[in-house]
Amino acid sequence: MKFSGTESYVATDDLNMAVNAAIALSRPLLVKGEPGTGKTLLALEVARALGKPIFEWHIKSTTKAQQGLYEYDAVSRLRDSQLGDPRVGEVRNYIKRGMLWEAFTAGEQSVLLIDEIDKADIEFPNDLLRELDRMEFYVYETKETIQATNRPIVIITSNNEKELPDAFLRRCFFHYIRFPEKETMERIVHVHFPDIKPRLLKEALEVFFTVREVNGLKKKPSTSELLDWIKLLLVEDIPPESIRLDATRAIPQLYGALLKNEQDVHLFERLAFLSRRQ
Amino acid sequence: MFVDFFFQLKAAKVPVTIREYLMLLEAMEKGVFGYAIDDFYWLARAALVKDEKFFDKFDQAFSHYFRGMMNAAHGLLKADLPEEWLKALAARLFSPDELEKLQQLGLKELMDELAKRLQEQSGRHQGGSRWIGTGGTSPFGNSGINPAGVRIGGAGGQGKAVKIWDKREFRALAGDVELGTRNIKVALRRLRKFVREGAEDEFDLGGTIRATAENGGWLDIKMVPERKNRVKVLLFLDIGGSMDSHIRISEELFSAARGELKHLEYFYFHNCLYERVWRSNKRGYNEFTDTWEVLNTYGPDYKVIFVGDATMSTYEITEIGGSIEHWNEETGETWLDRVLTAFPDAVWLNPVDPGRWHHTPSVRLLYQLIQGRMFPLTLEGLDRAMSLLRKRTSQPTRPV
Numbered sequence: 001m002k003f004s005g006t007e008s009y010v011a012t013d014d015l016n017m018a019v020n021a022a023i024a025l026s027r028p029l030l031v032k033g034e035p036g037t038g039k040t041l042l043a044l045e046v047a048r049a050l051g052k053p054i055f056e057w058h059i060k061s062t063t064k065a066q067q068g069l070y071e072y073d074a075v076s077r078l079r080d081s082q083l084g085d086p087r088v089g090e091v092r093n094y095i096k097r098g099m100l101w102e103a104f105t106a107g108e109q110s111v112l113l114i115d116e117i118d119k120a121d122i123e124f125p126n127d128l129l130r131e132l133d134r135m136e137f138y139v140y141e142t143k144e145t146i147q148a149t150n151r152p153i154v155i156i157t158s159n160n161e162k163e164l165p166d167a168f169l170r171r172c173f174f175h176y177i178r179f180p181e182k183e184t185m186e187r188i189v190h191v192h193f194p195d196i197k198p199r200l201l202k203e204a205l206e207v208f209f210t211v212r213e214v215n216g217l218k219k220k221p222s223t224s225e226l227l228d229w230i231k232l233l234l235v236e237d238i239p240p241e242s243i244r245l246d247a248t249r250a251i252p253q254l255y256g257a258l259l260k261n262e263q264d265v266h267l268f269e270r271l272a273f274l275s276r277r278q
Numbered sequence: 279m280f281v282d283f284f285f286q287l288k289a290a291k292v293p294v295t296i297r298e299y300l301m302l303l304e305a306m307e308k309g310v311f312g313y314a315i316d317d318f319y320w321l322a323r324a325a326l327v328k329d330e331k332f333f334d335k336f337d338q339a340f341s342h343y344f345r346g347m348m349n350a351a352h353g354l355l356k357a358d359l360p361e362e363w364l365k366a367l368a369a370r371l372f373s374p375d376e377l378e379k380l381q382q383l384g385l386k387e388l389m390d391e392l393a394k395r396l397q398e399q400s401g402r403h404q405g406g407s408r409w410i411g412t413g414g415t416s417p418f419g420n421s422g423i424n425p426a427g428v429r430i431g432g433a434g435g436q437g438k439a440v441k442i443w444d445k446r447e448f449r450a451l452a453g454d455v456e457l458g459t460r461n462i463k464v465a466l467r468r469l470r471k472f473v474r475e476g477a478e479d480e481f482d483l484g485g486t487i488r489a490t491a492e493n494g495g496w497l498d499i500k501m502v503p504e505r506k507n508r509v510k511v512l513l514f515l516d517i518g519g520s521m522d523s524h525i526r527i528s529e530e531l532f533s534a535a536r537g538e539l540k541h542l543e544y545f546y547f548h549n550c551l552y553e554r555v556w557r558s559n560k561r562g563y564n565e566f567t568d569t570w571e572v573l574n575t576y577g578p579d580y581k582v583i584f585v586g587d588a589t590m591s592t593y594e595i596t597e598i599g600g601s602i603e604h605w606n607e608e609t610g611e612t613w614l615d616r617v618l619t620a621f622p623d624a625v626w627l628n629p630v631d632p633g634r635w636h637h638t639p640s641v642r643l644l645y646q647l648i649q650g651r652m653f654p655l656t657l658e659g660l661d662r663a664m665s666l667l668r669k670r671t672s673q674p675t676r677p678v
Contacts, residue, residue: 017310017317018324024308025301032330061540062479062504075481079497122537163537169328170297176330215565 009038009045010180010188018175019046028114028132028154030169033177035159036222042177043113043155052153054111057099059119065127068098068114069137069146091141100131104148112152118161125168133171180223182209192227199240204230207245207252211259217267221258229257283322283343290339292332301325315344466538466664480504510541510579512572512621514555516586517546524629527655528585531627535583543580545572549590550610551617552601569613573620581667582617582624585655588644589630595643614647624648625663629655 003019005011011019019042022029031039047054057068077094080087087093103112117125131137135148156172158164180188182205189201208229212220221229232254233243243253251268252258259265280302287294302325310321319340327336478501485500492498513535515528535542545555545567554566593600595610618624626644628635632654635641645652651666653659 013316014320014323017320021305021310021321021324024310025305027301029324030328061506075499079499082497161540163533166293166328170295172328173301173324174328175324176333 003046003049006045006049008191009041010184010191011042011045012184015042015175015177018173022155022173023153025173026135026151026153028156028172030156030158030164030172030174031177032158032160032174034179034220034222036224037177037179038223039157039177040113040115043111043115043157046153046155047111050111050153052109052111053106054113055099055103055106055152056113056115058115059117059124061119061121063120063124065120065124065131066098068100068128069131070098070101070139071096072141095139095141100128100137101146103152104135104146106150106152109150110152112154114154114156116159117156118158118164122162122165126165129167129171185223185226188223189227189230193230193234196230196234197240200233200243201230203240203243204233207243208258210245211252214267214271217259217264219260219264221260225258225260229254232257280322283339286339286343287326287336290335292327292335292339294326298326298328466534466660476503476506478503507540509539510576510581511535511539511543512576512580512582513542513544514551514582514584514586514617515544515546516549516584516588520549520587520589521629524587524655527629531585531655531660541580543576547586548601548603549586550594550601551584551613552604552606552610553608553613569617573616576621578621580621580623582621583663583667584624584626584648586626586628587630588626588628588641588652589638590640592639592643595640595647611647614644618648623667624651625667626652627655627660627663628652632659 002016003011003023004016018029021027031042033039043056044054046052072091073094073096077088077091099112103110132154135151136145138145185205185208186201189196189205204226208221208226211217229252236254238253245252251265251272255265255268259268280299284294284299302322305321305325306318322340323333323336327333480502482500482502485502486498489498489500490496513532515532517525517528521528532544535544545557547555551569553569555569555572557565557567590602591600594602595614598607598609599605600609626648628641630638630641635645635652641652651663653663653666
């Protein structure tokens with residue numbers, strides 16, 4: 001059981017190594033990288049490539065570690081008791097399973113995605129140490145231990161908004177997805193648009209990497225933006241020769257797909273103005 | 279087997295632990311990789327390094343270790359390398375005929391011959407001892423990526439097969455931080471300003487009890503939005519020059535602030551604030567941000583923290599053209615004043631011992647300009663600065 005990318009996801013060798021090591025040792029894999037380099041997608045593609053069910057747990061700033069295990073809905077139970085609902089007698093009826101629980105008891109090995117772990121409170125990863133290490137936890141209300149029958153493949157993504165605790169890091173494999181180089185990028189585009197004309201691809205990538213190199217951009221366009229943009233170029237049937245940036249055109253065609261905020265567009269307009277003056 | 283490597287990483291200040299080392303060994307035992315050295319590099323990196331800022335140090339230590347190990351050719355035999363690596367190596371160095379002959383001799387002889395061959399090789403190709411990694415003669419030439427590994431008898435002079443770890447592509451990400459930032463984080467937590475906003479998803483106990491009582495004992499559940507930390511901070515860090523001796527504490531503060539504060543924007547300046555600041559701490563001369571832009575971009579609800587030793591000549595603050603590295607059209611004083619007007623909540627953290635503040639004219643001057651809101655960069659000073667920031671300052675405060 002080895003992961004080596006899929007027909008819709010280009011994985012570099014070092015990424016494959018990290019994924020396979022994490023699978024072999026059933027340790028979590030922590031993935032970091034620039035936005036839009038396919039961190040979240042990795043988990044989905046691993047699940048698809050290996051034919052395993054996936055459980056996605058998307059973290060928000062309000063997410064608590066406990067929510068990944070289970071939640072005891074005491075309020076519903078109280079309400080039911082007032083309404084005389086017969087379900088009240090059984091506490092199990094009010095325990096809501098979290099994603100970890102679902103993944104642990106899936107019946108076959110599954111892939112568990114913990115997305116954007118750095119969004120949560122700084123103690124959040126610490127609260128999950130034991131659960132991810134031993135792949136088991138205790139339910140106080142029913143006095144039972146939930147143990148993973150098949151240790152899931154855990155993939156955790158982080159956007160580097162907060163530092164993660166050392167104790168947590170020690171238990172993970174780590175991979176940093178670098179922004180793809182031109183060749184990798186070509187492969188990625190090919191995977192999504194197999195029929196793209198070489199000329200168009202070349203010109204589009206040229207422009208894309210030029211845009212990325214402009215200093216002072218608030219949000220550099222990433223892979224997903226490139227793909228959107230190329231899709232647009234194809235739909236609008238823009239001829240390859242009119243994509244190129246030159247003295248008469250300093251803003252890319254259909255730039256809305258690449259530049260996502262006003263300041264960046266302004267920046268390009270200023271650059272365009274300057275280049276016209278020269 | 280790689281204990282030396284482990285210690286070299288430690289020496290290079292990559293934070294590795296035994297647990298991670300054991301994880302690496304376990305992965306090797308499970309045969310995760312196919313004995314190509316690139317695979318080993320990737321595996322070791324995934325297992326041992328947990329932050330991309332250490333990748334560069336790891337690359338250097340890796341390169342150093344493997345060069346050292348391969349230095350003397352017979353070092354190969356002493357170094358406890360997996361047999362498969364050596365066999366793969368032999369397969370590259372000898373022609374099939376030779377190999378067959380040697381294999382009849384047994385492993386020991388094979389290795390001896392290999393050592394001899396390697397010795398010749400290193401002499402012939404580069405003459406130096408650093409032949410692994412540079413010049414494409416690496417015998418461990420990663421059976422996949424750089425097929426031009428070692429060639430015997432054929433044409434030499436293959437391309438530059440620089441090893442991935444020798445490319446040091448992660449240099450830009452390095453930066454020494456973390457270690458004891460926890461205390462600083464706790465101090466920064468004083469800045470937290472909780473606001474209830476957004477979806478009502480938290481159970482309001484008090485409200486529910488009240489509403490239920492009013493409802494004649496029938497439950498009436500009340501919900502409130504969860505509390506969120508809404509504090510916004512602009513951090514201005516002095517770098518270079520006299521700040522070099524305080525770099526560690528500044529980095530710790532910075533790292534802690536990044537971990538603790540959600541709305542944090544940071545800029546760098548040199549000695550005194552002028553019309554431009556830097557966003558990247560390289561202090562390169564190309565990526566400026568206009569100070570005006572900073573003033574216009576962020577609202578007055580941002581709290582400003584300056585970090586700097588405030589130690590310079592006073593003319594750098596008071597004179598036009600006083601900056602030591604460029605011609606400033608307006609004085610540092612003017613700029614500081616503008617910042618303080620735009621952001622009434624501001625403090626200055628000074629890593630210099632407060633006992634020495636009075637002996638430095640520029641510190642005294644800045645102390646006045648910032649209206650006494652200068653604090654030593656110690657936990658205690660940080661604590662005081664943060665509680666001051668929390669209480670919407672703007673009025674002058676007691677001197678330190």
